Amino acid sequence: xxxxxxxxxxxxxxxxxxxxxxxxxxxxxxxxxxxxxxxxxxxxxxxxxxxxxxxxxxxxxxxxxxxxxxxxxxxxxxxxxxxxxxxxxxxxxxxxxxxxxxxxxxxxxxxxxxxxxxxxxxxxxxxxxxxxxxxxxxxxxxxxxxxxxxxxxxxxxxxxxxxxxxxxxxxxxxxx
Numbered sequence: 211x212x213x214x215x216x217x218x219x220x221x222x223x224x225x226x227x228x229x230x231x232x233x234x235x236x237x238x239x240x241x242x243x244x245x246x247x248x249x250x251x252x253x254x255x256x257x258x259x260x261x262x263x264x265x266x267x268x269x270x271x272x273x274x275x276x277x278x279x280x281x282x283x284x285x286x287x288x289x290x291x292x293x294x295x296x297x298x299x300x301x302x303x304x305x306x307x308x309x310x311x312x313x314x315x316x317x318x319x320x321x322x323x324x325x326x327x328x329x330x331x332x333x334x335x336x337x338x339x340x341x342x343x344x345x346x347x348x349x350x351x352x353x354x355x356x357x358x359x360x361x362x363x364x365x366x367x368x369x370x371x372x373x374x375x376x377x378x379x380x381x382x383x384x385x386x
C-alpha cells in the first residue's frame with residue numbers, strides 16, 4: 211500500500227499588523243487565513259497513479275486536492291486542522307510569534323481536542339487500510355500530517371520523515 215501525504219498549498223495571508231494583538235484579533239486573523247487565496251505550484255506526484263484521494267474539508271485542502279488530483283475526492287472532517295485557539299487565555303495581548311508558540315504548544319500537549327482528533331485519525335486510518343485501492347492520496351494540514359506520520363509508522367509504514375511538512379509536497383509512505 212502507498213499513501214501520499216500532502217500539506218495544502220501555501221496561503222496568501224499577511225500577518226496581523228501591530229506589535230501586540232489580542233485574542234479577538236487573533237481569531238479574526240485565522241478566519242481570514244481560512245478564506246485566503248492559495249499560492250498554486252506544480253506538484254511532483256512521484257510518478258504514482260493515485261487511485262483515491264481523501265482531503266480535509268477545509269477550503270485550502272479542498273482547493274489543493276482539486277488542483278493535484280483529477281478524480282473524485284472524498285472530503286473528511288477527520289483531516290481538518292486542529293483549532294485550539296479557544297483553549298488560550300482570552301485576556302492576553304501578545305506578539306504574533308508568541309501566540310504562534312502558544313498555539314503550537316497547546317496543540318502538542320495533551321488536551322481534550324487533540325485526544326479526540328487522534329481517536330478520529332485512528333478510525334480514519336483503519337478504514338484506509340481496509341480499502342482495496344492501494345495508492346491513496348491524503349491532503350491535509352501540517353499538524354495532522356505530523357500525527358498521521360506517527361500513526362503510520364506505528365502501523366508498519368515506512369516513508370519520508372518530516373518535522374514541518376512543506377506545502378504542496380507529496381510525502382510517500384509504504385507498507386507491504
